[in-house]
Amino acid sequence: MRSHVNQRHERVLDIVRRRGSLRVTELAEELGVSAVTVRRDVEALAEQGRLTRLHGSVSGPEQAPAASGSPARAARAEAAGPAAAPAGVVLGMVVPSMEHYFADLVRGARDAVTARGGRLVLGIAHWRSEEDTAQLGRMLDGGADGLLIQPSWERGVPSPEQEEQLLALRVPAVLVDRRVPLGGRLAGLDGVRSDHVLGGAAAVHHLAGLGHERIALLAQDNPTSPQVREGYEAAVRARGLAAPEPVTVDPEDPKGLDAAARKLYRAVTDDGVTAALVHNDQTAIGVVQRLRAHGLSLPDDVSLVAYEDEMAALADVPLTAVAPPRHAVGETAAELMLSRLAEGGGAAAPARHVSLVPRLNARASSAPPPRRC
Known part of the structure; x- marks a missing residue:
């Protein structure tokens, strides 16, 4: 058993020597063991002075940070070479x-x-x-x-x-x-x-995989929106689906959510839309509340994917969401x-x-x- 542990310790040291500084989770993945096991190994090797454990990461002993302005810090930075940050x-x-x-x-x-x-x-x-x-x-x-x-x-x-x-x-x-x-x-x-383009596409592929063929897009007008829309449109084309006209939501307009929810409601009841991608969480939660007031429920009447996943899980019906x-x-x-x-x-x-x-x-x-x- 001790021989096996020693072999793993040598593998840890070899990886750290090759890669300089890396996170404990990355080290665990490369070794194919749990993060708990790696933390134990790192603690043991750190006690022996064979490596340095930092906050959530590990590096060789020569890369440990020293006090600002100290001669020891300058010497270590010079010895560490190009793999270490100044x-x-x-x-x-x-x-x-x-x-x-x-x-x-x-x-x-x-x-x-x-x-x-x-x-x-x-x-x-x-x-x-x-x-x-x-x-x-x-x-x-x-x-x-x-x-x-x-x-x-x-x-x-x-x-x-x-x-x-x-x-x-x-x-x-x-x-x-x-x-x-x-x-x-x-x-x-x-x-x-x-990659928000891939994020927008992921939402469409998820919904299409469930059997949805008419998927609406509601999005705020911000720097991320064009990429989400690009991914949505690309995935709709790739799946051969019909794309309803996207709805832009103005987050600064108090009536914007009301108008967007009404458009989605009509798309569901009159145009056969069965799902929607909504950017972002705040807009998605507001739209869901208004759809419920109109008598529609999730996911019985319409499925919904939010884009952002900051607050999506806190909605009355926890929202499926794309998390950048x-x-x-x-x-x-x-x-x-x-x-x-x-x-x-x-x-x-x-x-x-x-x-x-x-x-x-x-x-x-x-x-x-x-x-x-």
């Missing part, structure tokens, strides 16, 4: 808001940065492009080593001036959860995003930046665009379509 790194992060969706992105970035002994500084632009500019300037003046930027682009597309601003930055930058327009000038920036990997996007963006900085800025290295695939969580709001008499 000691005491400061990353600036600009987001449009700190509502639910964005809070998870920020938490993911913060967890990755602090696990490696760095610091994340946050700026909130309140959906104003001029505030993006102000926050970026503040962070550059404050000495940020790199920037994680989720710009306040209208409908997710930058203006020429916004492109120019990002191209002129004097430190490395990673675009967070924004798709670089095809043919645009920002392809040279690193980027990490949720928000925390992982923030975490991956920070890790990409730390890797870029460890390469010395990496201007000559190719840009990296990382897309993470959303997950569909099936709940009570989706079922096979009702039988029509």
